Amino acid sequence: MSHSRLVLGAFGLAVAVDLVSLAAGSDAGHAVAKPLLMPLLALWAVLRRAPRPLVAALLFGWGGDVLLLSDAEAAFLAGMGCFAAGHVCYLVLFERYGSRYAVPRARAGLLALGYATALVTTVALLWPDLPADLCLPVTGYSLLLTAMAYRAAIRLGLFTGLGGALFLFSDTLIATGVAGRPQPPGPDFWIMLTYSAAQALLAGGTLGALNARRAPAVTYGEMRAG
Template identity: 30%
Template sequence: MPGSPLTRALIVLAALAIGASVADVPLVHYVAKPLATVCCIAIALSATPPVSQRYRAGIATGLVLGLAGDILLMLPGPGHFAMGLGAFLAGHLAYLVALTDGARLFARLRPVIGFAIAGGALCVVLLPRVGPSLRLAVAVYAVVLCSMAAQARVRALVVRAPGARLAAAGATLFVVSDAALSINRFVAPIPWSAVAILSTYWMAQWALATSVRASAAAEVA
């Protein structure tokens, strides 16, 4: 199994969480899911040398907020879903701030246009099917998520470092994961949704966490 001990632990815990979700074993899922994200936090905090302390702080903050979102989304009821959405929204804002390290906000137009089109298409599909109380929150979330992904790609084009490309891949996977989650929840069930949503989610978080290391490449943490 490749990677550092933390990456190996993440793979095991993520597999447990996904398997438990598919097999409907809630207790294992509720334990393994947050622990997998804790591994991502540890990867970011232990990576040396960091790109910068500012970048590390932003990515680590986003991961901690993602952990809060993980827990809230496991709880029943629309209120917890809204709070989980808020936690991830704040996390994406933290990522967005981190991703301006070394690259001005939206300094390249093409990624911004591409993700704006993707976000707009997602909103067209989702918003008619979302309840009125969540409609604005979902729209704002889509804007922030796609802005974060666009800036990650901008930074990869400007910085041209392995870690920046890894962060861009992670941010794009986050869009894929959240789009799948939203479609599965509001539009139509996706076959093997837990596998599709959670695997892309942890690949995204792992990539962002690993990008903290200045020399980050595909198998280091």
């Protein structure tokens, strides 16, 4: 088994331990497993010859993960800053390595409308219940996150687009908790499930798209020889 598969397996195991810990109410298990997720995924990406912006985005995610283990508001703001930096890295990645024709123009327009509607609706609903000093930071972060999710879909296609959408969903769950809005039972479980899947899809979708472009085209002679 290759090193990259071993590391990916370790990432999957860490995700499973984290989710089981959250379901069982084990704060200690969550505190141990959560900080392992993004370093393992980043190492897998490095072994797969990932572009630097992707590795940087995952490592900024690791910084955010560690900071959000604390309930302090200063840690929350710093963690949000780390994730914001990660979204900037993703935007650089999509611009530098994405395709202008990953989705048809009409579908891109519908996606833009959908994401814009989701952004405005979410901010309008949460704004009155957010702490006053978090209103502007959360709004700015939401704008950046929505831009990342949209660009993931239109520049690199289905898997990265789904990753961006799940990232948006996961962070919306966090925001509803901060605003004191109703959440599903066991919100931390669903936050980590969708977040882990989001980062994995963003990384895997990006590498899959890039590897498909790196693969040499099969010539007519090779097809006849096969």
